[in-house]
Amino acid sequence: MNNRPFQRCTRCVMDTTDSKITFDENGVCDHCRNFDKNIAPYWKPNENRMEELQKLAEKIRKAGKNSEYDCILGLSGGADSSYLAYIAKEVMHLRPLAFVVDTGWNLNVAVENIEKIVKGLDLDMYTEVVNWKEMADLQLAFFKSGISSQDFPQDHAIFAALYNYAVKHKIKYVLTGSNSATEFIRPPVEWIYMNDLRMAKDIHKKFGQRELKTFPMCGMLKYKIYYRYFKGMRREYPLDYVVYNKPEAEELLHEKYGWTKYENKHYENVFTRFFEGYYLPHKFGFDTRKNVASNEILAGTLTRDEALRMLEQPPYDPDQMQQDKEYVAKKLGISVEEFDSIIESPCKTPADYKNSMWMIKLGAAISQMLGMENRNLRI
Numbered sequence: 206m207n208n209r210p211f212q213r214c215t216r217c218v219m220d221t222t223d224s225k226i227t228f229d230e231n232g233v234c235d236h237c238r239n240f241d242k243n244i245a246p247y248w249k250p251n252e253n254r255m256e257e258l259q260k261l262a263e264k265i266r267k268a269g270k271n272s273e274y275d276c277i278l279g280l281s282g283g284a285d286s287s288y289l290a291y292i293a294k295e296v297m298h299l300r301p302l303a304f305v306v307d308t309g310w311n312l313n314v315a316v317e318n319i320e321k322i323v324k325g326l327d328l329d330m331y332t333e334v335v336n337w338k339e340m341a342d343l344q345l346a347f348f349k350s351g352i353s354s355q356d357f358p359q360d361h362a363i364f365a366a367l368y369n370y371a372v373k374h375k376i377k378y379v380l381t382g383s384n385s386a387t388e389f390i391r392p393p394v395e396w397i398y399m400n401d402l403r404m405a406k407d408i409h410k411k412f413g414q415r416e417l418k419t420f421p422m423c424g425m426l427k428y429k430i431y432y433r434y435f436k437g438m439r440r441e442y443p444l445d446y447v448v449y450n451k452p453e454a455e456e457l458l459h460e461k462y463g464w465t466k467y468e469n470k471h472y473e474n475v476f477t478r479f480f481e482g483y484y485l486p487h488k489f490g491f492d493t494r495k496n497v498a499s500n501e502i503l504a505g506t507l508t509r510d511e512a513l514r515m516l517e518q519p520p521y522d523p524d525q526m527q528q529d530k531e532y533v534a535k536k537l538g539i540s541v542e543e544f545d546s547i548i549e550s551p552c553k554t555p556a557d558y559k560n561s562m563w564m565i566k567l568g569a570a571i572s573q574m575l576g577m578e579n580r581n582l583r584i
Contacts, residue, residue: 217499218512222490223393236390240503248385251448258446262297265441268377274302274329276378276441279367281474282311282318285382285444287464288454292443293380294326301380303330304370306363306421309337309536310476318464325462333366339420343405344476345537346412348544351553353489354397355480357405364400365423372436384444387451390499395554396491400425407559425564452506479529482520488548494520 213220214234220226227235269275278293280286280303293301303323323330343358371379391397402424409417423432432438458464485491494516501507519526534544555562 217502254446265378277302277376278380282315289382303328305332306366307334308359310474321462336419342415346409349412350408362421365421379440390496404560
């Protein structure tokens with residue numbers, strides 16, 4: 206565990222709970238310095254690149270001219286994916302298929318937001334329902350593993366289901382709500398690990414009870430090489446071409462479609478709310494609100510003082526947290542007492558299991574060398 210003296214960046218709110226963080230003589234962290242060096246010179250937050258966006262739209266339309274849909278996008282009901290759907294349909298004039306993955310944990314507000322966006326934009330929607338017994342078995346295995354990345358089963362199922370469907374149905378373009386305006390600083394790898402299917406399989410082999418017959422899977426080699434170079438699949442980031450001021454985007458979505466804002470990023474999902482709001486800070490001392498707020502500080506949509514005041518408050522209401530704990534335990538088929546015992550077990554890391562860290566490091570190094578990745582990953 207991290208035994209460094211506590212220190213917080215004087216510019217953003219990242220601190221030494223990120224064990225690899227470094228500070229200069231002014232107390233500014235390496236995330237901020239990387240932003241100034243590798244992102245800020247090329248990021249134009251107040252400049253609409255409409256000509257480039259329309260060229261991209263034309264390319265997508267041409268590739269899908271003989272198909273029912275010219276692209277596909279994952280829709281979670283959150284701000285990024287909802288605004289992406291708006292841009293794809295109303296600005297780019299594309300024919301996107303809205304792809305929804307039901308992992309068994311979405312709150313009503315997420316379901317309602319999805320319905321509002323789909324209806325308001327007149328989109329076709331496909332919902333893939335993950336086998337609940339397999340999802341629960343893998344999630345319980347991950348809790349028993351003791352690592353920090355408890356959202357891997359959900360994240361991987363959503364990622365794999367989307368890309369597997371796109372390739373199967375020959376949809377060449379996948380649009381993603383990932384964007385530079387809100388993701389300069391990703392959660393450190395020790396907080397939330399990468400897409401490592403080898404690790405997941407080893408954890409499930411050690412702690413799982415049920416065979417994963419239908420659970421969506423897509424390893425990084427399959428995604429980055431086979432799907433891209435053999436199947437011709439492309440991933441595009443439309444929100445990087447527009448002025449993406451998140452509060453303004455949320456207001457637009459609310460006014461046009463009745464969309465509802467969540468308490469925190471990713472809190473449309475009860476499992477993720479419990480994982481990020483309780484499990485990570487309680488067991489590991491990690492608070493993902495720090496990197497989210499730091500992104501907003503660098504983007505100029507939040508002041509550091511506002512972020513510090515926010516961090517003085519608990520991630521979410523303690524009574525709600527207890528209800529969520531009981532709900533998660535019940536859905537996973539264990540008692541609250543057994544769940545508490547699992548949570549209080551020794552902390553582990555991906556290094557305690559078979560993993561593909563060397564491959565992830567190599568991929569990140571190549572991406573940074575080629576200018577495809579400018580963030581401060583520090584894998």
